[in-house]
Amino acid sequence: MSTPSGPAPGPELEIVHLLRAVVVELGLHSARFAQLHGMHPTDVRALIALMDARRAGEEMSVGRLGGVLGLNSAGTTALVDRLERAGHVRRVRGAGDRRKVVAEVEDSAVALGRAFFGPLIERSAELLRGYDAHQLAAVRDFLDGVRTAAAEAGDTAPGGGSQRDPRHRTPR
Amino acid sequence: MSTPSGPAPGPELEIVHLLRAVVVELGLHSARFAQLHGMHPTDVRALIALMDARRAGEEMSVGRLGGVLGLNSAGTTALVDRLERAGHVRRVRGAGDRRKVVAEVEDSAVALGRAFFGPLIERSAELLRGYDAHQLAAVRDFLDGVRTAAAEAGDTAPGGGSQRDPRHRTPR
């Protein structure tokens, strides 16, 4: 975000500013997780993407992972090398297409993430339990609206445009 | 966050998951801003911190900036060098303490940030205008609660502990 010295600090902008503060704070929390386990921010993002895929029951190939994270193939290979060396991930040849290499998170990595982020998730869920349906709907709609707005701002080409899974970024 | 394959996908966890998605999406939006202007994620974080300080009316020395971002002195010097070279920041000798070097954002950088993030901020504020006081309070309290929980999780030493302005990280 940024909110650079807004002239009118209305009640809405205060909340937007608060959301930005939350983003910063959660980013720092992820950084602590990374440092605690000798990982880099990108490694954490990769693990999150892999866990999301696992929960959704879909395979995450090395190439798709790179697309999600915005890395090229060389960087993605190095990333999976790091995660594999640390024992957080294992490489499995694609069942249907044997050119592909599917990255699967190890249960130990899932346990690591749960142990670190679990308390924060539980605390957040607990906060929400204190609200009625009317309020929950507001929170959900606001978050979903912001997410959609940010995603659309990326799709509707603001100049730079392509970042979403460019499969190497326009190889001529 | 991470929410690694929770066993009970209650209505609260869905919102927590949504918050994580928002964090990811806003991170990608910042990354687009960075790439659009030939900057790195750290540079964007630094500009945000500098604009926050400017709005709060306080000086941000090079050392304090490094502490906020979790960089050591060498990395911070290189960071400010980059920002200065790009014309986003200028170095000013500290008025009271002439050992310090205060980094000030140029107006052009503020304009850049406003132009890019302004629409998203405006859209978010617009969403909030559709809610009543009861709902606004829920959104505000939830965000503030999550922010506080994440910040406390960092302070109450989860093993790694010190990350918040460690002034070089405990030099023995």
Next chain:
DNA sequence: GCGAATATCTTGCTGAGCGAGATAATAAGG
């Protein structure tokens, strides 16, 4: 089966960030 397309890996390089130490300015003592 042969060539094009796809998916990953290898090689060499650029640059962000770290550790150690140099330099400059302030603060505390005598």
Next chain:
DNA sequence: CCTTATTATCTCGCTCAGCAAGATATTCGC
């Protein structure tokens, strides 16, 4: 006022994440 310790920043050399280009292996169309 001069010396010594402390604080703040900068310089140097290094490591490693990520990029570009090309090599290798597998699949698909004809």
